[in-house]
Amino acid sequence: MALDPAAQAVSGPDGRVELRDHSAIASSPHYNAELAPVPLARRTWGTYNFFALWMGMAHNIPSYTLAASLVALGMDWLQALLTITLGNLIVLVPMLLNSHAGTKYGIPFPVFARAFYGVRGANLVALLRAFVACAWFGIQTWVGGGALHVVVGRLAGDGWTRAPEVLGRAWTLWLCFLVFWVVQMLVVWRGMEAIRRFENWTAPLVSVGFLVLLAYVAVEAGGFGPILAEPSRLGWGPDFWSVFFPALMGMIAFWSTLSLNMPDFTRFGGSQREQALGQVLGLPTTMSFIAVVAILTTSGAVARYGEAIWDPAELASRFDSTAVVLVALVALVAATVSANLAANVVSPAYDFSNAFPKRITFAAGGLLTGLIGVAIQPWRLISDPSGYVFAWLGFYGGLLGSVAGVLVAGYWVLARTRLALPDLYLAGRGAYWFRAGWNWRAVAATALGSLLAVGGAHGGPFPADGLLPPLAPLYDYNWVVGMVVGLVGHLALAPRRENA
Template identity: 80%
Template sequence: MAVESSPPQVTPDGRVELSDAGPIKDSRFFNPELAPVPIEQRTWTTYNFFALWMGMAHNIPSYTLAASLIALGMDWVQAFLTITLGNLIVLVPMLLNSHAGTKYGIPFPVFARAFYGIRGANLVALLRAFIACAWFGIQTWVGGKALHVIVGRLAGDGWTKASVVGGQPWTLWLCFFGFWVVQMLVIWRGMDAIRRFENWTAPLVSIGFLILLGYVLVKAGGFGPILHQNSTLGWGAGFWKVFFPSLMGMIAFWSTLSLNMPDFTRFGGSQKKQVTGQILGLPTTMSFIAIVAILTTSGAQALYGEAIWDPADLASRFDSTILVLIALISLVLATISANLAANVVSPSYDFSNAFPKRITFAIGGLITGVVGILIQPWRLISDPSIYIFAWLGFYGGLLASVAGVFVAGYWVIKKTRLELADLYLDGRGAYWFNGGWNWRAVLATLVGSVLAVGGAYGGPFPADGLIPFLKPLYDYNWVIGFVAGFLVFFALKENTAKEKTR
């Protein structure tokens, strides 16, 4: 039951704004950064969303994602098709969940309140936040490595071969923490600083990758040696055994954003602008970086006899210091751009959602940075099989069930209609459910997650799977999690609709 004091205002294009935010401002579940964005502040254009995706997609982990498929034995055609298909699939739930952000001006954790309850939303928000923290750490580590190579080219062997601390040169740790500090300074300035940073870095981030490709092409003698690198998997059973878990990994790469895109689309000038910007942005930019990474890695394999899937390591082998500096400076800027947008914005809101009166957006960003270090990202990205099958596959399956609940709840059960003020009300309203929790959404998420990742195997997981009889499902973890979360939540819709507020 809605308790809004006055009807919300609705623009001709369907966007909703509170007529009076006064009744919700005293709620302990409200703060200015979680509040609905006023219509006059929803100013992001198609280019803003396109630039956002260019900034997020063109980074070193995106490059290593594509290059790792070559390292696993695919040829360039197989790797490109796997990545392109994965991005087209994940674009669907991403656009479906983006709609609520633009319509209501709300971020992801507030959107989650509609289905999990005012308090229950913290369950999925913090799950998303800790995954983002790990990604922040990964991006910061690879950015720090690139910075280490840059300084090493100028300072010489005394820098690159410095004494080892914790398994790495102490100079690499210095670059890692320096890279960390720069990002914290940007996030402390708030969301608008991130938007401006994305806008001016977006056109520059392709330069470094094109330099890498151009150098390899010249040294390899053109595309010939690259395009004729044969797959070690073939097109038979060996390929399909690697293809499906790899596809799930490609989907999982952006499955986090498929949930929290409302954090950005809440600033959208219209549904058309955010949809067009994302369609132009995600598939095209990821396909571009994929083909560049695939061709570069294949060329490096022809030149050096091994698949070098880390662009910083590859650039360090170049003869020209100028090329190394230009390429890696571009990659460092690209990585900062991607990390701020993809891995700091969401957890900042998520941590703020857990304690709205105590944690601001900036403090949430600082928490993200600290947790990102504690997770030890250098271990997560140390091996392509662990990177794709264990890390990406496992968390992708977990988040897929949440995406299933969102899509079923918002589009099928609620039919895109939410009571905006009730999303902030303390102890009453349509989304309080039982003590602030909707156990049915939690159950749907639990069932979907167990089915998706219960059979996890390989890397840190048992060879027979965590739950052996579920092992066959793990190769299809994202699809299993999404479908199961959707169906279970939809099956409980009648009870959900009749849930009494308390």
């Protein structure tokens, strides 16, 4: 049965597409107002908005610990900076390619995924992305709660920081974690606009906090000379390269989640040029800034304290000046809330809503994200730098790389950026229903890419010789392997009739 002509999508002069009449799809079980295409009149985000978005998302404590962990693993400041910069430039490519669909059609990531995985099958990758975001939400909340614990400890004294332990940690630390969690949930419950307003005024604070940390450590270490002179424990030989490639995959994996779900934000873009330029200016520059600060600060800690302290809250706790500690960590706490809400709540809220469009609202999806983020026990994920970079980031990066490969192949090669917009919401019919709502070819390509990318996972919680030993050599290149195999596999398996 054909759609009413009035319900067909209309293309504007700049190539962006609008669905002006939703009446033909509004009753579908796969439609709700939050998943619906954004009208052109509401697509108002400009270059600065996307730049500011990246400033808010990149400037946070986990971004700092990511860079600092490389120093803890033995790199010097130059090696760590090169690794992070290269990783950001690589992940920017699929990020921009997938962002295009959001701006052109005004659709979020899970709806975009329906074009290639099927209207029902998209839930597979959407929920995979959602659970990763839940874990990141938990990680951000844990480190933010830790920073809050240090702040209060400086005011309350040793009775606070050395309180009796519960489950191996001071009960006061658990209390700070809970308070940090509740504050975020209150903002989430007020909706997307509350998140946007909160982020606007907190994002710049983190720059202040990190610069205060750097300045204090530099003074304590005797200036930047000793910091920059701190040698690499790895050199530039085999020891370095054995760490470099897994670390590079970890850097890519850090933003591989956003490389999938940037349509959640670019759907509000005023033009393709504005969203692309905002991201090109935003991601590499903001991450390089935080990387430089983290690397110099951590290297300074080695020169001053004799060890690489990759947790900024722990580092600040060693400072003699209470004023410095309070200024730095209050700024970091506020900015971490901002980054966490933008980067790790928006996506799973949409993803959970996509799974049950008529039952789960954005606010309910955000609350579910918070609950899962606690259940996942984030304090275990970042208990040491090797587990953080190699086990956690590397494993899920390989999985999401295969999804990115399928989306890039489907949208740019098979569909040639043309989608039948109303069909993305139809049940039982339309171009994207495939077989019972699933495109099993895309699922097979994703499974193959994931198997080759992470089947040989080793180190940390995995067997020393790998889950599947013959695949162990591929694991050091997990994201690239997943991306390439997912892309090639989808092109090889998908019939050309998928073109919209």
